[in-house]
């Protein structure tokens with residue numbers, strides 16, 4: 224039976240207000256649901272709910288009384304200058320308003336390898352976001368996640384020319400969005416680490432093998448070709464650039480298990 228908020232208070236579990244920037248997105252909506260299941264006041268914030276981090280519209284209001292901000296927003300465009308502008312402008316606005324509201328913990332979701340792949344415009348922008356957070360005044364936790372299973376199709380589409388998908392033979396350790404939300408939720412309600420926590424999936428693949436496995440499950444006829452110089456979102460990668468550098472916290476959901484779910488639940 225679901226516990227009521229009063230029930231949590233009775234049990235001595237502390238209830239927090241957490242504002243989830245991008246709380247209507249893939250990770251954000253799962254995170255909001257999980258935090259609420261645990262009795263917290265999780266407030267989704269995005270243009271859909273009247274909060275825009277680029278213009279700061281709605282930020283002061285939504286952050287009132289919040290102890291934690293979790294930024295799981297994403298740039299609508301991955302174009303080089305647009306994505307850099309998105310992550311730097313929105314992070315500056317968020318840091319300023321979060322500090323003014325007395326927020327005690329600033330959490331942001333980023334990507335494993337941001338510091339290792341300067342060729343990638345997207346990862347450069349994520350790295351700039353992280354630098355701003357690290358040089359800010361609010362205690363923080365940065366979560367580095369690997370690629371989401373839900374993103375694998377987009378990766379394949381990005382690498383497709385005609386009916387051929389060209390991919391470099393590098394390692395990848397993707398994870399389910401549910402496992403990402405679980406990891407971010409745990410970190411958000413804990414003490415700030417003032418550093419980076421890496422999270423990843425339970426299995427490592429070679430990039431081309433992962434995409435082939437996804438295509439086989441969906442009867443996608445595209446041909447997958449290994450090309451050591453194939454670029455992934457504009458960058459060339461080393462064999463281990465996309466996998467955690469240190470000891471990562473691992474998710475539980477395996478790729479074949481996720482592929483076996485009805486398509487509508489794969490989101």
Ligand SMILES: NC(=O)c1ccc[n+]([C@@H]2O[C@H](COP(=O)([O-])OP(=O)(O)OC[C@H]3O[C@@H](n4cnc5c(N)ncnc54)[C@H](OP(=O)(O)O)[C@@H]3O)[C@@H](O)[C@H]2O)c1
Pocket residue numbers: 244245246247248249250251268269270271272274275276277278294295296297298299313332333334335349367368369370371374
């Ligand atoms: N994809 C991957 O494999 C991967 C791997 C590791 C880390 N990540 C990181 O995970 C994060 C979340 O990704 P996701 O796939 O969950 O994103 P998503 O589904 O695309 O959701 C993006 C969210 O950002 C919100 N947003 C967009 N513009 C905004 C603005 N100006 N102000 C406030 N909110 C805004 C959107 O709101 P509306 O719906 O209202 O527009 C939406 O709620 C990203 O930061 C990404 O870098 C991704």
